[in-house]
Amino acid sequence: MTVTYVHVIPQLESESEKNSKLCFNRTDRVEDGYFSGNVITNTPSESGARDGLDESEWEEGSLPTEALTKSNEEQTIGGVTVEFDVTPDSVKKKSIRRATAEEKELSELVHKVNLLCLLGRGRSFDSACNDPLIQASLLSLLPARLLKITEVPKLTAKALAPLVDWFHNNFHVRGPGSTEKPPHLALASTLEAQEGTAEEVAALSVALFRALNLTVRFVATLDVVSLKPEVDRPEYNSQVTGKVGGGIFNSSTLMVSGSGHQSVSPPLTTPASDEKDDGCLTSAGGKSRVKARKVLENSFESKDMSGVNLKDRMAEPSTSKCQDADSHACLAAKSDRPKRKGDLEFEMQLEMALSATAIENSKAIMNSDLVDVRGTNSKQFPPAKKMKVVGAEGSSVSPHGMSTAIGSRKIGAPLYWAEVYCSGENLTGKWVHVDAVNAIIDGEQKVEVAVAACRKSLRYVVAFAGNGAKDVTRRYCTRWYKIESQRINAIWWDAVLAPLKDLESRATGGVVHSHQEASTTEKIGTLEGADNQIKDCLPDSFLMNGKSKKENCEDYSVQKFVNNSFSATRSSLEDMELETRALTEPLPTNQQAYRNHQLYAIERWLNKYQILHPKGPILGFCSGHPVYPRTCVQTLHTKERWMREGLQVKADELPAKTLKRSPKQSKEQAGEDDEIGEGDHLALFGKWQTEPLCLPHAVGGIVPKNERGQVDVWSEKCLPPGTVHLRLPRVTLVAKRLEIDFAPAMVGFEFRNGRSVPVFEGIVVCAEFKDAILEAYEEEEERRVAEEKRRNEAQALSRWYQLLSSIITRQRLNNCYGNGTSQEASVGIQKSDDTLSAEAGCKEDSRKSGGCHQDKLKDNQPTSPQSVPTEDHEHVFLLDDEMFDEESSTRTKRCKCGFSIQFEEL
DNA sequence: ATGCCCAATAGCTCTTTGACGCCC
DNA sequence: CGGGCGTCTTTGAGCTATTGGGCA
Incomplete structure (x- = not known):
């Protein structure tokens, strides 16, 4: 009897089986090829998801090939017909599995690694921009009239316009090539062909600006894999049977190149580089019809990923591998996610448009008026999309009346651009956003909108210069609260960036002379100091002493702000600018945003241990609720809890808040207090109601103890003055022997046997006895160690003796009774x-x-x-x-x- | 299509101070 | 007889973050 598990996929049944039944022949034969053909086999990638499914979804039985190959038809093959209805319940049933802590940790790790890789890639491109050969070649192409920009004393954004126009007209974005090159080579070939990926073209623009002696950064949006694990959902699984490994691995930019066909620097793979595998159009012009078909094929191939094995899947372009929405293959790759109505609509329209305009392709391509000269789209779009783009250029409403599904993709998501330092802007100068790819100058506020339109997120915008890097996300992101939860722990990120930021500020941080005189070195020193302070505070922050991660982060952000000492370098001025942006974020319009907003709070979304103190100032209103600064939110604790922090509630302080206790708790409390009603409420106090803990001083060598005869040592602050905590094992015996007063030190609780059990470590004694106890302890330990050694040796000897005796006895027995042939001993x-x-003369016995x-x-x-x-x-x-x-x-x-x-x- | 609000719920946090039997 | 030590068993209520569905 063959026992086989057949996974009944609800989706498949509901779609393909109009009768909602599956019939198969029961057989006891074991045949080869039982599961060849169109059998729903469990690929390795499926099995992971399978494990999580309810057992009720699995049927036991065996399926003959015929039945399976014609699984869409009802069949009865000479025997038992098993027929079962797919109840609507089984389809409807959704087991929503949430990510476990382990999965979250893993995805966080992958996120971090991905970030580091993308940082590395950005730095590589940045250093390639400094290549003198590339810069010289660019200059040689530049018309002489544009060289005048170097003579402008106070550079303004406006002055950059002719230069950007020239670059935009001469360098175009095309589909990625088939092989990944190192940045230097990639830039060289882009320069030669005057077209390349958006990343390369943007980097070339940076190189050009640098060649003109401008202070420039290469800015990249790090399109990093999601921080949150993607929990596989039933409906999701049924759509994508080829899903690999669940969770994070299928979501976004993968740094692992499974198939190994990217020969160069796979760790630096980014969305842009992966695009090269997408089968996007690689050359401009004539062959567009064939290529357009290829794109279509790709898009439809990727819809059905069921046969893709793990390795291929890893190398497959996935959602965020697509550099931007201008690539159709990008959309195809989005089949990883449940398709949205708009995506399907877009694909259909694209197909229609293709067939309708195929004849016109070559003309359209040749006609430079029609082709969007904004490099992003010109050479890689199927014709229909090109037309769309041309239409979209003029206005946001498509002249062709196409739906917003396409409209939203009017231009590609800007992922790479330059920042040029314009000393003529503002009073002190300003970093100006220059997107030469899309010919946009000073359009920092447009970036967020454009990125949002392409359903990308603006989580990390990093500026690269001087082999360093600086996070400038704040400049481009106005709604920080939306991306904050998608970003990695700020402590970690800042620690990673600290040395890079330093390098970056050295490269770009000239002194702004309109401010107080200060030498550059001094300023850099100040910055270094600030960075070091951050570094210094790291280990402590990471210890998370009794504080939640969130609290630590909040503390950290406050500390960070305080650490920002003023110094008039470009870098520090920019820091201030970004900080100002951070602190002047507009009030969100929805209430939910206030739940975890860094700056603002509304009373409604405070948790039960929080209160507003002082209750003001009111910064605005949201749905009638007054909005307060987050700094007014104070955390409340019970008296006991404050004790642990080394604080005590001041005398005569009324509770800032009282909480109703659960019936059980209040009952217990009432029982203890013999006062009904006393235990009904839990009194909470704020930090402002506390003062440093005043514990009774140790007098006459006697340690002040609590009602249990012990000292609770939550921290050093909890020690009564004049006492010390000796956290040594077996020290109790020493204190007893010396007849010194002591108290067991309770350091916390642990759960054992279903109840919390206090954990004791060492003792608390009066400080004057510390040395005596330590001395005696040392002696005692020496004695104990020696004794233990002696005991161990005696035991070892005894065991050896037993062993040898046994061998001797065995040998003797062998000699006496075993024909004397034993060779064992x-x-x-x-x-x-x-x-x-x-000698004993007793050979026989x-x-x-x-x-x-x-x-x-x-x-x-x-x-x-x-x-x-x-x-x-x-x-x-x-x-x-x-x-x-x-x-x-x-x-x-x-x-x-x-x-x-x-x-x-x- | 998007954003907001509400309800449901999975997972996390906080709680927190034995009893008993055996052996030396 | 009393003190030391090992074993028993493995909380659970409440809060919060997250999600899906409904609605504007």
């Missing part, structure tokens, strides 16, 4: 065995002779010279040949024949 042992036996031997060894009195007879030789142990090892108290006796025997003197 070594010659030495045999010899000594025989000799001892002979093995037990007795064993006893003799024991006596002999135990007796241990050296008689000199000793003689032990053997069959053919009598050992003579001369005193001269004796050796005594004092350390192990072992005496070794030797016979002239080479035989030796060891005794331990007790």
Whole structure:
């Protein structure tokens, strides 16, 4: 009987089986190829998801090939027909599995690694922009009239316009090539062909600006894999059967190139580079019809991923691998996610448009008026999309009346651009956003909108210069609260960026002379100091001493702000600018946003241990609720909890808030207090109601103890003045022996046997006894260690003795009863065995002779010279040949024949 | 299509101070 | 007889973050 698990996929049934039944023949035969053909086999990638499914979704049985190959038709093959209806319940049932802590940790790890890789890639491109050869080549292409920009004393954004126009007209974005090159080579070939990926073109623009001696950064949006694990959902699984491994691995930019066809620097793979595998159009012009078909094929191929194995899947373009929405393959790759109505609509329209305009393709391509000269789209779009883009250029409403599904993709998501420092902007100068790819200058506020339109997120915008990097997300993101939860822990991120930020500020951080005089080195020193302070605070922050991660982060952000000392470098001015943006974020319009907003709070979304103090100022209103600064939110604790923090509630303070206790708790409390109603409420106090803990001072060598005769040592602050905590094992005995007053130190609780059990570590004693106890403890420990060593050695000796005795006894028994042929024992042992036996004169009685031997060894009195007879030789142990090892108290006796025997003197 | 609000719920946090039998 | 030690068993209520559905 073959037992086979057949996974019944609800979706498949509901779609394909109009009768909602599956029939199969029951058989006891085992045949080859049972599951060949169109059997729903469980690919390795499926099995992971399978495990999580309800067992009720699995049927036991065996399926003949025929039945399976025609699974869409009802069949009965000469025997039992098993028929079952797919109840609507089974389809409807949704088991929503949430990510476990482990999965979250893993995805966080992948997110971090991805970030680091993308940082590395950005730095590589940045350093390629400094290539003198590339810069010189760019300059040689530049018309002489544009060289004047170098003479402008106070550079303004406006002055950059002709330069950007020229670049935009001469360098175009095309589909990625088939191979990944190192940044230097990639830039060189882009320069040569005057077209390349958006990343390369943007980097070239940076190189050009640098060649003109401008202060420029290469800015990249790090399109990193999601921080949150993607929990596989039933409907999701049924759509994408080829889903690999669940969770994070299928979502976004993968840094692992499974198929290994990217020969160069796979760790630096980014959305842009992966695009190269997408099968996007790689060359401009004539062959567009064929290529357009290819794109279509790709898009539809990727819809059905069921047969894709893990390896291929890993190399497959996935959602965020697509550099931007201008690539159709990008949309195809989006099949990883449940398709949205708009996506399907877009694909259909694209297909229609393709067929309708295919004839016009070559004309359209040739006609430069029609082709969107904004490099992003010109060479890689299927014709329909190009037309769309041309239409979209003028206005946001498509002249062709196409739906917003396409409209939203009017231009590609800007992922790479430059920032040029314009000293003529503002009073102090300003970093100006320059997107040469899309010919946009000073359009920082447009970035967020454009990115949002392409359903991308603006989580990390990093500016690269001087082999360093700086996070400038704040400049482009106005609604920080939306991306904050998608970003990695700020402490970690800032620690990673700290050294890079330093490099970046060295490269770009000129002194702004309109401010107080200060030398650059001093300023950099200040910055370094600030960075170091951040670094210094890291280990403590990471310890998370009793504080939640969130609290630590909040503390950190406050600390970070305080650390920002003023210095007039470009970098520090920018820091201030970004900080100002951070602190002047517009009020969100929805209430939910206030739940975890860094800056603002509304009373409604405070949790039960929080309160507004002081209750003001009111910054605005949201749905009628007053909005307060987050700094007004204070955390409340019970008296006991404040004690742990080393604080005590001031006398006569009324609780800032009282909470109703659960019936159980209040009952317990009432029982203890014998006061009904007393335990009904839990009194909470704020930090402003507390003062440093005043514990009774230790007097006369007596440690002040609590009602349980112990001291709760939550932290050093909880120690009564004049006492010390000796966190040493077995120190209690020492204190007892010395008759010094002490209290067991309770350091916390642990859950054992379903209840919390206090954990004691060491003792608390008056400070004056510390040295005496430590001295005695040291002596005691030495004695204990020596005693333990002695005991161990005695035990070892005893065990060796037992072992040897056993061997001897065994050998003797073998000699007596086992034909004397045993070869088991070594010659030495045999010899000594025989000799001892002979000496005792009890050869026949093995037990007795064993006893003799024991006596002999135990007796241990050296008689000199000793003689032990053997069959053919009598050992003579001369005193001269004796050796005594004092350390192990072992005496070794030797016979002239080479035989030796060891005794331990007790 | 999007954003907001509400309800449901999975997972996390906070709670927190034995009893008993055996052996030396 | 009393003190030391090992074993028993493995909370659970409440809060919060997250999600899906309904609605504007």
